[in-house]
Amino acid sequence: xxxxxxxxxxxxxxxxxxxxxxxxxxxxxSNYFPWYKQELGKRPQLIIDIRSNVGEKKxxxxxxxxxxxxxxxxxxxxxTQPEDSAVYFCAASPKPNNAGNMLTFGGGxxxxxxx
Amino acid sequence: xxxxxxxxxHKITKRGQNVTFRCDPISxxxxxxxxxxxxxxxxxxxxxxxxxxxxxxSRLLSDRFSAERPKGSFSTLEIQRTEQGDSAMYLCASSLVxxxxxxxxxxxxxxxxxx
Numbered sequence: 001x002x003x004x005x006x007x008x009x010x011x012x013x014x015x016x017x018x019x020x021x022x023x024x025x026x027x028x029x030s031n032y033f034p035w036y037k038q039e040l041g042k043r044p045q046l047i048i049d050i051r052s053n054v055g056e057k058k059x060x061x062x063x064x065x066x067x068x069x070x071x072x073x074x075x076x077x078x079x080t081q082p083e084d085s086a087v088y089f090c091a092a093s094p095k096p097n098n099a100g101n102m103l104t105f106g107g108g109x110x111x112x113x114x115x
Numbered sequence: 116x117x118x119x120x121x122x123x124x125h126k127i128t129k130r131g132q133n134v135t136f137r138c139d140p141i142s143x144x145x146x147x148x149x150x151x152x153x154x155x156x157x158x159x160x161x162x163x164x165x166x167x168x169x170x171x172x173s174r175l176l177s178d179r180f181s182a183e184r185p186k187g188s189f190s191t192l193e194i195q196r197t198e199q200g201d202s203a204m205y206l207c208a209s210s211l212v213x214x215x216x217x218x219x220x221x222x223x224x225x226x227x228x229x230x
Contacts, residue, residue, distance in 0.1 A: 006157075032216060043119075043206070043221045044158065051216060089157045101210075101217060102148065102171065105157030 002027040004092050006106025013080050014114050021109045023090035024072045030092040033066060033073045034103070039086045047088075048075070080113045087111070117141060119209050119222035127228045128197055135193045136225045140209030147190050148219060149182060151175065152204040164190060197229045 003026040013019050023033075034049035050057045050064045050073065057064050061080075066073040077084055087110050091103040120139045128134050140147050145166055150158035161180070162172045166187040176182075179197075184190040194201055204226050208219040 004157075034218070036221070043223045046218060046220065049218065091157070101146070101212075102160035102163060102173075103150075103158070103219060104160070108155070108157050 002030060002092055002094075002104040004090060004104050004106040006090050006109055008109060009107065010110045010112070012112045012114065015080060015082060017080055019075075019077045019080050019084070019111055019113075021075045021088055021090070021111070022072060023074070023092075023106050024070075025092040025104075026071065027092070027094070028068075028071065029094045030104075032093045032101075033064070034091050034093075035064060035075050036089045036091065036105075037086045038089065038108075044089060077111075080111075082113050082115050085111055085113045119207055119220055121205075121207050121222040121225050123225055124223060125226050125228075127230065129230050130197060130199060132197055133193065133195045134197060134227065135191055136205055136227075138190045138192070138207030138209075138222055140188070140190070140207070141211075141220060144209035144211045144220075145187070146210045146212060146217065146219075147184055148208040148210070149190070149192055150206040150208065150221075152206055152224070153202075158206055161192075194227075197227075199229050202227055202229045 006023045031052040036044035038044045063076040087108045090106040122137045148163040149161040152158040164184040179195045182192045204224040206224045207222040210217040210219045
């Protein structure tokens, strides 16, 4: 089955700096890579996702890059703000089909943005 | 609120008791997933439904766990003879498969504490 490793487990940055979180996956069949943000006591919320047919995707201050050959993908947050503080999870899944499309999550990164 | 909802949000029970959780997916979403999240970890897949059919179950889902989605809308997850190791956040997610891809949207979760 799929295995997703996420680094670092904690990340502290100064407001305005950039933050980068990296994930590696093991199953070459994985084709979909979402990132979720989870604030304390709240549901995981999708912030950005990337599919295997593209190498990079950007949405305002957030970008995700994918290297299928190396089986790794990264989340980049620029101009960080205190409200970016949360736990971020990467995940991987195969292309959906009748056999299922369960997400395999990384262990999470606690991002702290200091004002 | 048209998002995924879960009930109850919190449940405290004594070891050996049975508990049942409910998930209401986003209207018209045909897939429904159950995940379990322990403190400091990413969610782990438990089981999923396509409409009313339960198509896959994780090895994490012991025979004390049962899930149903009788009419292809809401779903229930029952845990019989609860154990302290069952204490966790139980998350539900729903998705609508469109073409080749799907995006999972999570509910707020039910936090279970087994004493």
